[in-house]
Amino acid sequence: MNSVEVNNIAKSFGKTHAVRDVTFEVRPGEIFGLLGPNGAGKTTSIRMMLDIFKPDQGEISILGGELTEEKKNRIGYMPEERGMYQDIPLERCLVYFGKLKGMSQEQINQRLGPWLEKFDLAVHKKKKVKELSKGMQQKAQIIATLLHEPELIIIDEPFTALDPINTQMIKDLLLAERDKGRTILMSTHQMHQVEELCDRIVLVNDGVDVLKGSLDKIRKQYANHAVLVHSEQTIPELPGVTSQAGKNGSVLLNLDEQTSPQDVLGALVSQQIVLEQFEIAVPSLDEIFIKVVEKE
């Protein structure tokens, strides 16, 4: 049984078609990326999944059927619009959210302390939420999402307002949650942020899913026959290399069909080029997205 099944959903607001036709499924225990540019229909799709909006058409199944009041306790949702009560102490705010997710006071007492410690928020628990920095509030929001140990975690734009250290911490946390068997649906327009996290993805553009499947397969499907090299020396013209292009300080060498990466490596070594980097070029999700949209 899939954790989430979304079939041909559509939603319009007046004359605006926010979602036209989106279909995907999220399997238990995976990190699934719902990706696309701003305004693609990701948040509207999530809101339909969570019954905040009713879809105009299509079907949605969450944890094996319709979303019930009982199932709401098994879902952790961090909306794009981060929400905390600004005027009350952090601890009281988190206790309240925990109770709304069906937790007992005892469970909250057991779990909240370690979470606050983990995020360096224990010393700030008596402070009003508005007295915390944006980064701290973001971390508190993540605690509110995970405190009740949900089976299904839905996070909309998880890395907004986070510095690189906290971004990495959240990535590690999501991987750890997946390792515990939790299912994670992550929505973001920052595709480069989730490349190393997602098992499978769906790319949404203008309300339509344009690409979906295993991230590895998609990458292979859209991979160029190319290698990426970096050297202090100038890369000479090599047999079998059809073109060269600069990429982030390195050089992308596009190969013809008869030439393998090993052939290029051999040629470079034989010409005594000192290499600092040599790798098979893998397209980024951004590049794949642009390709797909251009093809559409």
Next chain:
Amino acid sequence: MNKFWFVALNEYKHHVFKKKFLLAIFSLPLLLSVSIGAGYLAERSEDNFEPLGYVDLSGVLANPLPIPEEHLEKDSVELVPFENESQAMQALEDGEIQVYYLVSENFLETKEVTLIYYQNPGYNAVRQFRTLLQVNLSAGLPSEAVNRILEGMEYTVRTPDSSRTFSEANIFSDLVLPLLAGLILMFTLITSAGYLSTAVAEEKENRTIEILATSMSSNQFILGKVVGIVLVVATQMSSWIIFLLGGIAIGKTTLDIEWLSGASLDPGIILLLIGILVPAFFFYAGLTIAISSTATDTSEGQQAMGLVSMPLGFSYWFAGLIISNPNSPFATVLSIFPFTAPTLMPLRAAFSVVPLWQSITCIAVLSVSAVFSIWLAARAYEMGMLRYGKRLRLTELLARNNGKKRVQI
């Protein structure tokens, strides 16, 4: 525990555990204490407990009969007889007495009594001396007649069907208490509206609506908010009522304030007030939630609520007109109109006998309005909950939607 209780408790704590709530709790009793205290002090300042002298040249008070205990002042003044005026004058000059009366020789014919004073006498002393004269002038009459004379004049206004009476002695019960009850009703509704107007708008401002919507149903949320506010207002009102009753009890017993004696409220009026309060509360609660759900922020919600709750004060703006003719068509229509009924009907009930059909119609209209406003509130919440900084128009709110949520982002 049902989730709406967590919402209710959170709402309760959010409002009650704040300094401004404690200030609100103590503001009314403070005002009441100051009013009662000032009234008491004003009354006491007109009393003087120093001895009062008299010189009786008529012989009426030669062997004075004592004032019956039930007509004796609580803190009575010593009445000192003097043989002649020079002795009385000497005592006055020595400060042994506050004033003295000279009862003329032909008092029985002329009823002439002269007051000799440097400073005005205390009202209590004057009343006591007058009672002494009345007792001794009516000597020999049956005790019932003496009592009637001492009680003085009293008139009671009675409605033709005798269902309501207004007497000077019971002015507090007959008029002041119903008016006060109406005012408390108005304050209850305005206070609730104040809390409720921020209840949903605050969730929008804090961006917590989505978390709540994915944790519980809309009904649980709305019910939790309303119950929380009911508890807050009940705490505030019950504190005020306790202070009020305490104030009345102290005024009646300890301070012996005359106009508070016999203070009680007609059970019919209590019933009418409860009958109005319950639907009126839900009517205004529904309207408030509907408005705050459509507003872009708390201040806008509060401004809109100010306009809606303005009619509650309407009856007091036109109090003179309504009191002079409480059963006029103007007063009758406004006492049934749901926006003005909660305060206008108690005002009418204080000054007239409201026909039963009008009371029932008033409560029925308020009840139907309450159901409509709660429906409107649930609809506005669902439609407006995710509109951040964007107003929900009334036409959208009332448009048909075929059972689908019509929310725009």
